[in-house]
Amino acid sequence: MTTVADVIRSAAKTLREAGIDTPEHDAKLLLAEVAGRELRDVDKAMLLGEQWALDDAAQIRLQAMIARRAKREPLQYIVGHAPFRYLDLAVGPGVFIPRPETETVVQAGLDWITQQRLYAPRVVDLCAGSGAIGLSVVTEVRGAEVWAVELSPEAYAWTERNREAVSQRDPSAGYNYHLEQGDATSPLTLPQLNGTIDMVITNPPYVPLAQIPEQPEVRDHDPDMALYGGSADGALIPEQIIMRAASLLRSGGALVMEHDISQGDRLVAFARAQEFAQARTENDWTGRPRFLFAVRA
Incomplete structure (x- = not known):
């Protein structure tokens, strides 16, 4: 019988x-995924020479699954889920795969909520994907109420599926999460x-x-609607999001928005021109300028 290590070596070669x-x-x-095991189980089996x-x-x-991955289909699409x-x-297919760097955006938002001692924050997630x-906000901040907006029908269906899964595990969080299909910039x-929202948080x-991204997994599989910012420099849609956030937020409310590493200075200046008293770019875990943090005047 072939060992686990042999299986991995053969698949990795392909x-x-x-x-x-x-x-x-x-x-x-x-x-x-196929064996219904954890990644650590595979590592242990390889170390011990198990079959x-x-x-x-x-x-x-x-x-x-190996053949699909060899054709550069995203790993997350193949297994059907992403952490x-x-x-x-x-x-x-049809939904943007969440990235690890976006976790820093969420953390920045949660830190601000804690610093402001908001016990029942009202939060809007524009471009929910x-x-x-x-869903991270509503499950990690007890008492938070979240409104999420997604335009794409395909992505909306995935959001609804994840909302339902959260609702089954955590009915209170599911009750406080409101999903709307629409244009986040409108x-x-x-x-x-x-004028009533404490925080807008968005990617x-x-x-x-x-x-155009070079990686086939991104270029050929992530939805164009979720990728491209509507202009040569990609800043058009982020600027429209800043304007919409300015209307949604109460005075003193915060906008946390992910952006391209080339857009920081431009979006900070734009936010300051849109009734945000404070605006700065903060880095992700790799030290790259990744998201805008701005406070409404």
Whole structure:
């Protein structure tokens, strides 16, 4: 019988030849998914030279998943879910895959809520995507009420699926999470909330049209609507989000918005011109300027 290490070596060779940056890691995750195990179980099995008995159906499924990954389909689409902070979110074609750097955006928002001693914060998540940001807020801040907006019907369906999963585990959080399909930049979206929101937190489309991503996983699979910022420099939609946030926020409310590393200075200046008394760019975990933090005058 083939050892787990042999399976991983063979799969990693296929993925490496396809240009995958992390072939061994991806192979381990795919095997863990098929076998219903954890990643640490695969590592332990490889170390101890263990053999796992996979039935024919499991072996066929594993080979099919490896073939899909070799064609540069995102790993998260293949396994059907993606981790984000304390959540495991359902994802697939039509929805943007949540990134680790966006976790720093959420953390900045939660830190501000704590510093302000807000016990029942009113939060809006514009461009909700999979629901990663808003669902993190509503599950991690007890008493928070979140309104989330998503325009894409495909992404909206994934958000609703994740909202339902959260509701089953945490009915109170599910009750306090309100999902609306609409244009996050439009003044006609959530107009009843204007001037009442404590925090707008968002990861809008911001990739410059002049900088098409090189990675096939991003370029060919992430939805264009979730990627591109509507102009050559990618700042058009983020600027529209700043304007919408200025209307939604109460005086003293905060905007936390992810952006491209090239857009920091421009968006800080734009925010200051849109009734934000304070505005600055903060770094992600890699030390790159990643998000705008601005406080409404």
